Amino acid sequence: MAETVAVRCPACRREHRYTAPVYPCVCGAPVAPRLDRDGPATPVLHRAWQDDWVTVRCRSCGRRGEWPRPEVGCACGVVLRVAVVEGPGGDGGGDQDDACDRDASARPGPTTGPPETATADATPRAASVRPAFRSVTIRTALDAVTATALYLRRLGYGGVRRADQRPPSGIGLAARGVLAQVDPAVRPATLRDVECLWLTAMTESAQGLYFSLTGYADDARARADALGVPLFVLDLTGTPRPVNAPAETLAATRRGKRAP
Numbered sequence: 001m002a003e004t005v006a007v008r009c010p011a012c013r014r015e016h017r018y019t020a021p022v023y024p025c026v027c028g029a030p031v032a033p034r035l036d037r038d039g040p041a042t043p044v045l046h047r048a049w050q051d052d053w054v055t056v057r058c059r060s061c062g063r064r065g066e067w068p069r070p071e072v073g074c075a076c077g078v079v080l081r082v083a084v085v086e087g088p089g090g091d092g093g094g095d096q097d098d099a100c101d102r103d104a105s106a107r108p109g110p111t112t113g114p115p116e117t118a119t120a121d122a123t124p125r126a127a128s129v130r131p132a133f134r135s136v137t138i139r140t141a142l143d144a145v146t147a148t149a150l151y152l153r154r155l156g157y158g159g160v161r162r163a164d165q166r167p168p169s170g171i172g173l174a175a176r177g178v179l180a181q182v183d184p185a186v187r188p189a190t191l192r193d194v195e196c197l198w199l200t201a202m203t204e205s206a207q208g209l210y211f212s213l214t215g216y217a218d219d220a221r222a223r224a225d226a227l228g229v230p231l232f233v234l235d236l237t238g239t240p241r242p243v244n245a246p247a248e249t250l251a252a253t254r255r256g257k258r259a260p
Helices: 095-106 115-121 126-128 141-154 192-205 218-227 243-254
Strands: 006-007 015-019 053-057 064-068 070-072 078-082 171-175 179-184 209-214 231-234 240-244
Touching: 064 141, 078 179, 095 240, 141 171, 141 179, 141 209, 141 240, 179 192, 192 209, 209 243, 218 243, 231 243, 240 243
Parallel strands: 179 209, 209 231
Antiparallel strands: 006 015, 053 064, 070 078, 171 179, 231 240
């Protein structure tokens, strides 16, 4: 499904072979942005949140999601933003209602076979089977944010976006009813970090979640347990691991939910 294109650096003229990353939709199908083979790569001169994401439509269920915009690093030090196809007929955003309608009409309709066959396919066991969580390898702080956003979607939180309020450390993500803090720092998260997240989430009537790359200080974990703040540690494969009881409960109770 993923495409590979040639990307030439405008600064040093080196040519790279770039393969679009594949991400899991909440329905379990693989999703990848459609690359523009004729579009030039553009150097990233400054970072803006809205420019780092691109809307991609899942061909299986028609759902649109926000995914990291394709980029490649050149040996000369320039980071290149790879062009994607946007607008009608493309997967990278724009008005695609016609394409969604065509895909929907091509998908199989409701089961019309014997009643006993339909009943067998709708058993609770079959409904509970979900694809394994697939994330991104963490090499940069943006990778940590991407991995967290994927996991939040996995838990059923839709419309993941950059939080309105910037946390004292790390990067904030928000969705309906949840506020997540992603901390890529090389030191363990502190008591103050956890308390600040809890206070901010409380003012927004949301559940605060903390994702750290290097773990938590002992007093921070104790305080999170007392406040009911779920704590996760991101390993280098991008897989969040619950490290306290509130996180384990959250992961267990929201498993199987779908993002709206």
